[in-house]
Amino acid sequence: MHRFFYLFLVIPFVSGCIKSDATTDFVLVAYNVENLFDIDGVAIYNDYKQDEADDPYTYTRRKLLTKLINARRTLAHFNSGIGPEIVLFQEFEADFTPQSTTMSSEEFLLKYSGLSVESMLTDGWQTHFADISSVHWLLKALDDIGISGYHVVSCPAKPIEDNMAHTNAIFSKFPIRWSKSHRLHRARDIIEAELDINGHGLVVYCNHWKSGASNPNMENIRVQNAQVLHRLVQAQLSNNPQADIIIGGDLNSHYNHSSIFADIKTGINDVLGADGDETFQSSQWYNFWYELPSELRYSEVWRGRRGSLMHLISSRGLYDNQGISYIDGSFNHLILPEINADIIGRPLEWNFAGTQGGGTSDHFPVFAHFSTRAFASTSEFSLGEHTPSVEIPHSVVGHPAVGSLKEGAFLSRLSEDDYGDYVGRLYRVEATIVQMNPLMIRVGGVLWSAHAVERELMGPTGLQSYLENNDGEVELVIRLNIYRGRKQLLIDAIL
Template identity: 40%
Template sequence: MRIAPLIAFLVLVTAATIQAQDRFTVMVYNVENLFDADGVAQYSDYQTDSIENPNRYTPRKLLTKIQNIATTLKAVNNGRGPDIVLFQEFERDFTPGEQPVDYKALLKPFENTTVDAMLTGNVNPTVADLPVEALVLKYFEDNGLDGYHVAVSAPVDDIENAKAHTNATFTRFPILSSNSYPTPNAREILVTTVDVEGAELVLINNHWKSGASRSSTEGSRVANAKDTRKVLEAILKENPTADIIIGGDLNTYYNSAEYFPVKKDWQRKDYAMKALGSQGDELAIRKEDGPDLYNLWFELPPKDRKSEFYQGSWGTLMQMLITRGLYDGAGVRYVDGSFHALIIPGVNVGGEWEAPREWYFLGEAGGGFSDHLPLVAEFEIVHESMPGTYSDLNEPSLAELGPAWIPSVDLVKTSQKIYPDSSTLEDTSDKDIAENYGELFEVKAEVVHFNPILVRIGKRNYEVYAYQPEVRQKLGQFLPGDKATFLGELSEHSGKPQFLVHDESWVR
């Protein structure tokens, strides 16, 4: 948590007044499964012939996903969008051509059309085979988000066992170099160096092993963190004041080492964020023998540290960390207090808890944004370089560790409120159903199937699901022919509407 400034003798280096005119914005954004249009995918929901998903993925739905990504970016910089974006969950191109990709040449045959036209009607097989980053780049250029250079992780040798996703970095600054490094059970670490008006800025784009709520997967994330740490230390060995941003979906909380031993009874002593060197003392990184990373989540009060919502609690899987070089009077500098999660009310958040509006398949065009909120921070170019000096900070964070808790909602208290009756969902269109995703309903409906439990409302069947075993057991009392009564959050699974029951108190 940001704390009021201490008296002057605690400030390690007197800050100099440095003229800086140019600012730019960096975004970190997991877009949730941006798959291409060929219908061939590792995930069944995105396969053309999927039998599990009655509202299968189509080129039209790909267009919606790209449109919504652009909408998100346009919420920054008065519609111009961020100058750098570290993207996660772009589908890996499993049939890559020449490397590195010349996107200008790849897209030249389509210079007289638009992505809107390319992905509607009868889609050309050549279009369907384009890598998603190429389609995103062209859509951006079609719609005023122009000037980006693109770097993606290099193709892997073992293509049959490769992960479905890759990381992609979009930057308006020229790319000096781009390299990718393998790490166990995760997407490659993408390291891109860009030229910011003569200064080098290093962008380390990550997507670590999934399974953030399970101790069994933390070992993989520790390995991912150690690999990222090796990359970081190699750069700092050459230049201890290098300007470096580490960002991505790290699939672990910024305070995991404090939270999980208390709340989940994890016995593991090593945690990924500790292995990476994440910490929250903003002044400590000025010491030459001190920590070299600052986690920007510490810029915000603990109650506002949240990027995704899961089972009634908020997490911080999306992360952005910076090195000491981004505080000094040379090259590029972090703009104090600018870090935040990008929340666009009524657009990328909604429902009972104003949670991220996840992607959904229902309807011809699908909809939603992502199950993660993007992170945004501003940086500035130092025009009058004064190495060895540090910028003034307003209420610097001095808390090295995070609290042993995360923001959560009171699910029992929620169950005591009054919500619309599920009968209001009768005879509603796909669009109306989808617009109510995230809202809570008092469900009173006939059970028409068991395992999975399906209830009938109007002409639709809705699956009923609970994450917690004790809640599933309580729901098991309802048999076909019974009238089930419970509080449920309207959502979707594999293209089919469902109700999520989050707590035992929700089962009447």
């Protein structure tokens, strides 16, 4: 059911693994971990090849550790620290040295049970650890803090000449009855799996469709991706129209893609048919984004606008009185200020700065709760109303959190070795504009290269007016950024 309320930053209800003889409640998460790569040096992306030892922004063991710690900090917010029962992951690195991944997950954890990921990636490093896949690294990092008991399925890497850097994976605390991978055109394979939820079958589809959500020229590829998924789910429904099915992951499509791009055929809405009709009269698939008010339907912020690329999509079977049921009103995105989000609710994406790197992911996880109890409604059904035809802006200007920003002059005193924790976070600074082209400002006595995020800031009523009329003195909202290996300050707003 949709809920009509507004909260700026949502730290959602994330406890709730409730088990008894009669019922099982559980949480399912879709989580894009943004380029979680291993450290064997065999990588498609140059940033992860580790072939420039003197490059301060190269990928390292310590930076992998930061990625693992921040991912597990995020997942530890579910179920009072023991983690979600099911996770549909995107953007693990595909393992291009598969001969190193011959152990099962259980064997791997047993072999390294006496070590922690912290020790393995720092003082206790051994060269053969480079053979460990990114899936196993995260599994180990989670297990170290008691987020354990997962059965794991992932797709093998495609040939490296296919230029497909990522793979999907499913972590499930419930037994996996069977799983299959299905090849997609220019995208990561879909994982189809049936999970055994205390005797009840739940079929899940872990997706990562072709990138480029803002590029309509890429939509024909996502249409092909959607056609493969559509055939798979229709096969399930032909056997059982009330099958309990969840489609999840990064579809690189907005929930309202066909409204934003009204002149083209879209994969998510036109081919798959996902919409906001919770009565399942207009479609077989209900997109849980409609559980939230339209202004809260986002898992990314890109170029100042909210996106909804992460999805959980339900079959009608999750709304009946048998098998698995959706717990009404439980869908949400996980926004954790200072962990995976900045102060105004934008994802803190990964960065390579400093000796440790920083950030978490450019996507927020989305999640929902389910139960073996019968479905119980708590409010009226969504009929797909309130579907905007634009991507909603998400701006610093006018945001209430700006009033509580920390002072950022200290950035000028930081060692570049320590930059990782500070990149992408908003600060307030007293600055002096030195010149406009190229833009240079002085903060804390240090001259910085700068870039104005919005074009209007460079106009005659923006920074230029302060240079001409106020000796260049101005109060700004800024972010530390690394661009092509050089530090700079991004200017988000004038205060």
